[in-house]
Amino acid sequence: MPKSPLNRRQFMQKSAVTGAAVAAAGAVGAPAAQAAQRHKCRTKTWSFSILGTTDLHSHVFDWDYYKDAAYSDTKGNSVGVARVATLIKQQREAKGEERVLLVDAGDIIQGTSLAYYFARVAPITEKGGPKHPMAVAMNHMRYDAAALGNHEFNYGIDTLRKFEKQCRFPLLGANALDAKTLKPAFQPYTVKRIRVPGAPDIKVGILGLTNPGIALWDKDNVGGKMVFPGLVEQARKFVPRLRALGCDVVFLTDHSGLDGSSSYGDELPYVENASNLVAQQVPGIDAILVGHTHVEVPSYTVTNEETGEDVLLSEPYCWGYRLSVFDFEVELVRGQWKVTKKTATTLNPNGVEEDPEIRKLLEADHELVVKYVNTSVGTCTADLSAADSCWKDVPIMDFIHQVQMDSVKAGLSAADAALPLISVAAPFSRTADIPQGSVTIKDIAGLYIYDNTLYGKKLTGVQLKDYLEYAAKYYHQVPSGTKVDTATLTNANSFWDYMYDTAAGVGYEIDIAQPEGSRIKNLTYAGKPVEGDQVFVVAVNNYRANGGSGYPHIAAAEIAYSSTDEIRQLMIDYVTAKKTLDPADFADVNWKLTQNGTPVF
Numbered sequence: 142m143p144k145s146p147l148n149r150r151q152f153m154q155k156s157a158v159t160g161a162a163v164a165a166a167g168a169v170g171a172p173a174a175q176a177a178q179r180h181k182c183r184t185k186t187w188s189f190s191i192l193g194t195t196d197l198h199s200h201v202f203d204w205d206y207y208k209d210a211a212y213s214d215t216k217g218n219s220v221g222v223a224r225v226a227t228l229i230k231q232q233r234e235a236k237g238e239e240r241v242l243l244v245d246a247g248d249i250i251q252g253t254s255l256a257y258y259f260a261r262v263a264p265i266t267e268k269g270g271p272k273h274p275m276a277v278a279m280n281h282m283r284y285d286a287a288a289l290g291n292h293e294f295n296y297g298i299d300t301l302r303k304f305e306k307q308c309r310f311p312l313l314g315a316n317a318l319d320a321k322t323l324k325p326a327f328q329p330y331t332v333k334r335i336r337v338p339g340a341p342d343i344k345v346g347i348l349g350l351t352n353p354g355i356a357l358w359d360k361d362n363v364g365g366k367m368v369f370p371g372l373v374e375q376a377r378k379f380v381p382r383l384r385a386l387g388c389d390v391v392f393l394t395d396h397s398g399l400d401g402s403s404s405y406g407d408e409l410p411y412v413e414n415a416s417n418l419v420a421q422q423v424p425g426i427d428a429i430l431v432g433h434t435h436v437e438v439p440s441y442t443v444t445n446e447e448t449g450e451d452v453l454l455s456e457p458y459c460w461g462y463r464l465s466v467f468d469f470e471v472e473l474v475r476g477q478w479k480v481t482k483k484t485a486t487t488l489n490p491n492g493v494e495e496d497p498e499i500r501k502l503l504e505a506d507h508e509l510v511v512k513y514v515n516t517s518v519g520t521c522t523a524d525l526s527a528a529d530s531c532w533k534d535v536p537i538m539d540f541i542h543q544v545q546m547d548s549v550k551a552g553l554s555a556a557d558a559a560l561p562l563i564s565v566a567a568p569f570s571r572t573a574d575i576p577q578g579s580v581t582i583k584d585i586a587g588l589y590i591y592d593n594t595l596y597g598k599k600l601t602g603v604q605l606k607d608y609l610e611y612a613a614k615y616y617h618q619v620p621s622g623t624k625v626d627t628a629t630l631t632n633a634n635s636f637w638d639y640m641y642d643t644a645a646g647v648g649y650e651i652d653i654a655q656p657e658g659s660r661i662k663n664l665t666y667a668g669k670p671v672e673g674d675q676v677f678v679v680a681v682n683n684y685r686a687n688g689g690s691g692y693p694h695i696a697a698a699e700i701a702y703s704s705t706d707e708i709r710q711l712m713i714d715y716v717t718a719k720k721t722l723d724p725a726d727f728a729d730v731n732w733k734l735t736q737n738g739t740p741v742f
Contacts, residue, residue, distance in 0.1 A: 183339035189240040191467040195432030196459035198252025206254035207587030220460040223495035226282050246432030247290025247396035255510045260296040266303045274506045276307035288349035288394040289314040294359040295592045313349020316375035343478050345390045346383030353411035357688040371411035376423040389478035390427050398434030406691030420452035431456035440485040455485040463487040514583035519716040522723045525575040530568035539727035541566045542645035544715045545680035549597040549702045557701045563646030564680040589709040593682035597702030602675040604694040613651045613660040615641040621654040621737040640690040648731035
């Protein structure tokens with residue numbers, strides 16, 4: 142698998158269907174009158190900009206639904222397209238409305254309680270249902286195109302198609318193909334014209350590429366319906382087509398990072414974060430708006446290995462934290478525009494006010510969601526914090542395990558119910574907290590932030606140990622006798638919190654003094670050592686069950702149970718039914734960190 146010469150840390154330091162496409166292509170040919178007057182063009186140079194957002198994840202306003210308060214973080218960021226919209230207005234006013242295009246790189250309709258509300262509580266798919274707030278906001282902002290993100294598929298293809306219909310701009314996905322015909326299931330590209338007085342239009346081809354990981358992560362929604370080949374492979378097909386259509390500038394919007402890495406190992410033959418490889422290997426590209434990895438890359442240049450030309454890339458973080466600005470200068474040479482200069486940077490919207498028009502359009506929707514997330518579903522006997530969940534067994538994680546095990550147990554066959562049942566789950570949020578007293582939907586949503594569904598899969602004792610060893614690479618090695626600092630203990634190997642699973646129902650130690658692959662000690666079930674051929678039913682979310690994060694054995698494991706219910710909703714239902722959330726009722730979790738057998742905490 143090709144690898145970028147830069148790892149993520151180095152990289153961040155360095156940076157500080159088809160029918161619609163045919164219709165777009167048909168609009169490219171220059172009008173005869175325009176061609177006739179080329180010889181008397183007065184304008185020889187021009188400039189224009191392409192503005193870019195990515196990974197907005199349904200952040201409209203500068204609001205944290207989990208905390209029921211204005212968003213805040215230690216870096217002073219703001220979130221939401223309402224503030225970004227003000228920056229975009231400023232750019233259009235400064236440069237001219239006709240000189241600015243606006244593009245997104247995907248992950249639009251999932252990620253906040255607002256997204257969940259309009260997918261599940263008041264779904265946009267209902268007859269006469271509401272418009273998705275992100276469609277309303279992005280239509281108002283006059284987006285020209287958006288790439289499909291992997292999270293666009295979380296709520297199923299029907300929800301995505303409904304959102305697509307509500308947008309007044311195309312959702313692009315040149316590598317989202319119909320599984321039967323292998324033709325693009327979404328518009329692969331669009332061509333935009335920038336009018337130039339006294340000269341031919343500048344034709345900008347915008348190609349959208351999404352993430353191959355969708356085939357794994359949303360297998361339940363897309364299996365047998367769509368396939369997702371690699372970005373490089375599809376760019377090789379469509380970039381020449383855009384050039385053949387007469388595009389003066391070719392701009393890509395990729396829902397794919399640019400360090401050449403993949404979180405799913407060899408589960409797929411295509412690279413997850415391939416934008417740098419596209420720039421390097423596919424000639425004819427001027428610039429790429431990058432998404433998916435939630436980092437800020439103001440400007441980054443990759444030299445194409447075939448042409449020697451530089452390709453300009455930029456990634457504007459996520460959630461509306463930043464806005465990428467690509468500035469192009471072009472010159473008319475023998476009747477065709479040539480790029481003479483291009484630069485990119487990112488702008489921070491935290492110093493501007495929210496767009497009052499977006500506030501007016503979506504305030505009512507926002508208030509509906511605020512009311513929903515503040516709905517009380519029960520009480521809790523103690524404060525449950527996730528602050529230490531990445532290195533200790535804490536009750537708030539036991540809550541997730543208990544719900545998963547109860548739900549899987551209720552759906553097993555008689556034969557599978559006789560097998561030992563365990564659970565694996567990740568600490569998605571270190572800031573999550575379920576308070577003592579009233580428990581609301583937002584408290585649970587803040588703990589389980591993804592829209593995962595639930596599986597029960599069968600693993601042997603040997604496979605379970607392999608699974609836990611893989612999870613244990615999350616920790617940096619800390620030799621015995623060396624003090625453990627939690628600030629530097631975790632996220633080794635770019636293994637992020639959402640990728641790290643703990644297990645309930647078995648006891649085990651993770652010896653962080655040992656090298657990777659030799660850390661799981663004293664693995665027991667019901668007080669006895671786990672046998673290599675012992676078979677377990679493992680409660681696990683669909684993302685992991687289908688190969689997410691590259692865990693061994695689980696993707697190919699036999700299915701004992703599956704459900705379309707989101708785990709978050711199962712947790713809400715659990716509290717509603719119990720009325721009182723009591724840690725004494727939670728699953729038996731017995732894991733700990735050690736150094737040569739000595740407990741760390």
